[in-house]
Structures are given as C-alpha cells and as structure tokens.
Amino acid sequence: MLQYLDQDYAQSLESELQERLHQRADFLCKHVVIAGEKFKGYYLRTLVNLPVTLSILNQIVMDKNNDLKWDALHSMEVDASGSLNALFDYVLKGKLILFGQEGFFAIIEPEGAELSRAVMSPNSENPLQSAFDAFTEDLDTNIGLIQKKMISDQLVIETRSVGNRALKKIAMVYLKGTTLPEVIESVKKKLDENAHLELSTVRDLTRILGHPKLTLIPTYISSELPEETVQNLLNGKVVILMDQFSFAFAFPAIVSDLWSTTLDVQYPLLFQVFLRAIRGASLLLSVTLPGLYVVLNSVNPELLRIQLAITVAKSREGVPYPSLIEALLVLLLLEMIIEATIRLPKNIGPTITMIGGILLGQAIVQAKLVSNLLIIILVASAISNFALTSYMNAVGVRLYKYVVLVVSSIFGIWGLEAALVWVILYFASLTTCAVPYLSWSVKGRMADE
Template identity: 45%
Template sequence: MNNTSSLRLKQSIRSAFGNTSDFVYTEAFICGAKAEVCYLETLVDYDDTMNLIHAQMPRQPDGGADPMQDLASSYLTRVCGSPEEAVQSIRDGLLVLLPEDGTGCLIVSPVPIENSRSITEAQTENPIQSSLDSFNEDLTTNLSLIRKKVNTEDLVIRTYRLGSDVRRDAALIYVEGQADPKAVELARQCLDEGQSADVYDIQGLLGVLKQPRFCPFPTYVSSELPSTAMHHLMEGRIVIMMDQFPFSLSFPSIVSDFWNVKTDKNQPRLFTYLYRMIRIVSLIVAVSMPGLYVVLNSVNPELLRIQLAVSITNSREGVPYPVLIELILMLLVIEMVIEASIRLPKSIGPTITMIGGIILGQAVVQARLVSYFLIIVVAASTIAHFTLGTYMNTVSIRIYKYVVIVFSALYGILGLMTSIVLLCFYMGTMTTFEVPYLSLSVKRGKSE
C-alpha cells in the first residue's frame, strides 16, 4: 500500500467516525514499531487486546524482521483490502492497525468487551422435564448451543450478513438428509437475494424470506429453547437465527404446532397423547365457544333444552346490551388484561391479573352489565387459548374468534359452522417453502 492509498484510508476512517464519541484513533508501539490504532472503545477491550498481540509476537533479537510482518502472519490478523472493509471492520468490533511507514493495514481480532448476558433459564417458556438453558443475544453462543444438541456431521450452518446501512448477521441451519431440499434451496435463494435489505426486526426478515405480510397464522415457530430447536431440526425443519435476537425461528409452521409441544417427548408416550388431546379440545373451545354463546342466546335459542334456555335468559335479566355487544365488550376487557399482564413488570403483572379477573368480573356481574354465563364462557375461552402449543398460535386464535363471533351473530349456527369451514379452507391454501400448512409432519410421508 503506497502513501496515497494509506492517506485515503485514514481519511475514510476519520470521515466515517468523525461524529462518533466512542471512536478511538491513537498511536501504539508494537515491539518498537509505531502504528496508529483505530477501534470503538465500547466494543474492544484495548488493554487486553494489546497484551494478547504482544504475547503472540515472536521474540526477535535486535535487527530482526519487521514486527508488522510478523503480526500479519499471526492468526489474530488479516490484511485489509480496501477502505470500506476497514470501516466495516471497526463497526463490527475489530481493531485496525495502520503502520507508520504506510506499508499496509492490518485488521486484528481483539478481546471483546463482554456485553451479552450469560446462558440462563428460559424467560418466556416453561420447559417441563427438559433442559433449562436458553438462547441469548450472541449468535455465536446460540450456534454453539445447537451444535451441542445436534451432534451430527449432517448439521449444516450457513451464515449471512444482511443489510447495507445496518449490518446484521443471520444463520441458516438445517440437517442434511432430514430437511426438504426444495425448502432449503428456496430459503437460501431468498437470503442470497435479500442480503442488501436492512433487517431491523422479524418483520424485515420475513420480508427477505418472501413470507406473506398479512397472514393470521404464523409461518414459523419461535422458541428460546435449544432443545425445541433441536427437535425441529431433526424432524426436517429449517432454523434461522439472528444476531441480537434470543429466539430461533423454525420454518415451516404446520397445523400440528397447535397441539404438538416438542418437550412433551421427554415424558411417557401416553402422557404425550393426553396433553395433545387436551390441546385439541382447547383449540375447539377457544374458536367456537364465544360464537356458540351468541348463537344460543340471540339467533338459535331453540337448540337448547327449555330448562337451560330459561336459566340463561334469567341470567341476562337486566343486562342493557344485546348479546353481541355484551360479548365484544367483555372480550376486549379480557384482551386488555392479558396485554397488561404481559407488558407490566413481573412484580405487578399478577396483581393486575387478579384485579381484572376477579374483582372486575365480579363487579360487572353485580352491576348487571353482563350475565353469569358470559363470565363462564369468556373465562373458559381465555384459559383454552393459553393451553395451545405456542404463543404465536394463541394470538392467531384470539384474532380469528372475532370472525367466528360476527358470522355467528349474522347467520346463527350456520354462520358458526361456515366460519370454521372457511378457516379450514384458508389453512388448506397456505404453504411455506412449498410445505402445506395442513401437513401433520414436515417429513414427507410421516406423521406423529
């Protein structure tokens, strides 16, 4: 590198980080050789890095080889090829050395500042009789967890750097021989074509993967448990992980994810089938019970036995609203209670849940704003939501039940059945990486 190129390199670095307060541009001596050092002090432990560099330098007598040439041959460094590479390396948390003689530029792998949390127990999932470790925000750590769980030579990990302005690392993981080759090729093609797209969140990643923007059912399964990601890989799914995101995204999602929880396989088979049966019944209750309440109260009360019809009618005595308005208002209150309990700190969330579920429910019944039967229906439907396989599927059912309620209010029992049939038809049209959503297993020709 001549003096002109060296000067242009220094100007590029100073221009890129001129307004950055944590950027350090200083001088250092490495075995007597003077060099300029560039790094971000929020990402690089400078003292430990320099100690590591000096420890790797061979002990040369006076008049020995150039220290910078010795450093260039070390495993810690690589030669910089362009100003753009040097600037991006500094942003990535590397250290750039510029020798005083202007003969080259070296990029050094430094000792990073520890800014990631350690491996802890899962915060959003409750594993039963399973490993308790969970993913964190460091992609390398997450990949090492998967390596330990899936100890096979067929495990394939391909890393990508997405974004042009804001760079973000992502990893495509699958088990060769288990994953569908067509799905793998489609995912790789999407990631290759979308490497210039800035990905700030999961919606951006789904855009790169060409997933539908407005879909009531997620096309992926998210989990913070390495054991769940391991099961997904071994059953033929593709797992995508992003740096600074402590969850794995498993593609594709299928209908059995509503009742199939992977950690159930750590228990006796009979217990697993019992849990799945409970979740299937809960799915039916969560979808149909609110709509059925509207049908039996306002459209088709003749479907009830006379004693039950009279009991329901007496419970609504004095309620000033129609059944549909009564149900919608109560469901919206429950939705607000759920969101409040999720967003608030854990020390306050249970208190809000108790106030909303007990005190508020009792108050509205005594005030004759809703009926006793409606409280039972809403409570049963809400509990049924949270027995499903994943939180994402829970939200899907929470959304679609309002469609069922509207159809039931308009057309009675016929509308209830029609809305469920339309739900099945819509699921039948969904595919993710050419895998139908109504598949019971990702492996072709197999089911669980």
C-alpha cells in the first residue's frame, strides 16, 4: 500500500509500533535506501530476508523511469489500511513496512527467510504404489500440492484464520458437486461459529468442528500424502489443512475407514477386496482375542474341543493368577513395549523389540508366570491390531479390547457378544458433520447416506 499519510500521524504510528514491539528481540528498525531515497524499514529479522528484498526493490525501481518508479513498487505491495492494529499484524506476519519522508508509507511483501523445509517423502506412512511426495508445514505449499494432483474447476479452496490470541490459518478444501452440501454446510457453520476459539492442536480442530470430546475412534482421517487426500476429496470428504501442520484432515470419518485406506484403489480390485477382508478380520480378532482367552479359560471351557481343552489346561498348569489378572499383566507389558518403541530413536527401536519380545516373552513363559497360549493370543491380537489402517484407529480398538476383556471375564461368551453389540450401538450413535458413522460411503449415492 503506497500512500501518503499525514506526517504527524505517520510519526505517531512509527513510535507506537516501536512501543508495542520493543519486547521482540528480532524486531528491527533500519534505515534503507531505495532508488536514492531514504526510508525507515520496520520488520522482524527472523522472518524477512532484508538484503535480498532490497536488491529486488532496487532492481524494479531502477528499470523504470523517474515518474513511474513508485508505481513500480505496486507489484510487491500488500493491500491494507494504515491503522495501528493492522500494521502490527503485518509485522507479525513477516511483512516489511517502509516509512519515507513526507508521510510516505508502504507495506511490502518481502522475500521471506528460509523457514520451511522442502517437499519430501512421507515419514509416518509407507505407500507402496503411489506418489511419494508428502505434505510439509507450509500451508501454501500443501494447497499447491493438492492442486497439482487434481486439476479441476470444481475444487474449492477456502482459507480462513481461526483463533484469538494466536492466529492460525486453515484451508478448507472440497470438491463441489461431489461432497454433500450438508457436510460442507455443517463444517462451514461450525468454523464460522467457533472462529474465536484457539487452534493449535488437532484436538482443538475437532472441538471447533463440534465433535464429541470422548470418542473411541477418531472422527477424522489424517494423512500425510497429497495422493491420499485427493482420494479423500473424490470420496466426498471435506479436507482441512492447518498451517504449520504437515497433515491433512479429512472429515468425516466413517466406519469403512477402519478397514479401507484410499490407497487400496491403486491395486487390482481382487487384491483390494482381499486386503480389506484381512483388515476386517484383524479388526475382529484384535478386539475379541484377549476376551476369548479369558472366556475359554475360566468361564466357558466347554466351548473348546476336548483336545484343545486338555492342552490349554496343561499350558496353564502352575500359573498362579486367575486368567483375567494374567491377561491384564501381559497386556500392560505389551502396551508398554508398543509405547516405548514409538518414541525411541530409530536405531534403538529394534533393541527393545528384541529385549521385550524375545527375551522377556520367552522368560515369562519359562518362569511359569503366564501360560504360553496367552502369549500367543496377545501377540496375535497386537499384530492384528496394527494391521488396521491407521495408528489412530488402532488406538481406539486397543482401548476397546479392555472393555471386551473385562465384560467377558464376568459374563463369559455372552459378555463377549454383548460387548460387540455395544460397540455397534455406540458406532450407530455417532454422527459427525451431518453424516452417521455407520454410513457405507459419504458420496450420497444412496438414500440413507
């Protein structure tokens, strides 16, 4: 914004700005010379690359003749009003503010300091047959990645800022005509209503969108891959990107997201069906296996065949604790191993797997603390747990496993069935972004979706 202000007003602006920002160590006021004229430049040193910016400015101005030289600056300007608050915001966002003589004043979009990383391959996902670029922290880069993957005039991208104390830029992306209008409407409405809430974590985002606080399964699908996000868009989901967050969140999650990933469509259909069937089976197994162990061991031994019953009884011979306590102890150990390996540096991870898995597992059986059948069952349960599509989904299933375990230790096989019915009832009660959780898809092709 190139304008002339009242000289006194400009001076008061300058001093006010200095007053408000003097606590920022990187806030600088420098005298700069552009095209032979002196200016005072206000900016944050960590966000603005001043030498480069100045040389670009000088180049632009030099090319033009004298009359037009200030007009030439337009190409680097930002539209804004000259109020103090707005100036303040611009400084924080990394803009360069120039004050010249006679009340001359401009806000320049400078060359930024290098703070973002380049687009790299994903860190938390291992796609097999797909594009390998992943989102970065920069919102604009992320939007660009999506746009590059999907050239369509129906792609709608809306950016807005959320928050009060700290502003956070978010972008809401959807495909017009594919995403259900109710879904778009409900997301938009919540974003408008709760724009004043602070947004710094993913949980804040779900709170802004009005999702329930306690959910067993995540109400969104997070993905690091633009490819996957594009598939989510095509599936009729609304994608929300947060600035400085290298994941895209697709809303709403539905039940089939427990066993299907959007990357499955890259494989032949038969493979896709097979993979999804396996994930479905592992969902069931990971929830029921520990409960089933307790049921078969203490409440309903008649469900085993006699051959198995004898072997099971033999394997538990000399185990001091009841099967529920036994299962809980080993489960706790297992969860700790899983939790420990997640945060460890990559070069120590295998060590703990070996110590925990092989040495401890073997020793604990030989010491007759638990039966070896239990180890088999729990490891099978843990493996099937990680066959699920995302880590977030897996945690919910991991949690519910305990409910199944306790209920079935009390009520036997009936309790196991009841616990499974409960979880279905719970899923049926969930509705996020105007879509019931138990929908088959969010494309809205069928009447009940």
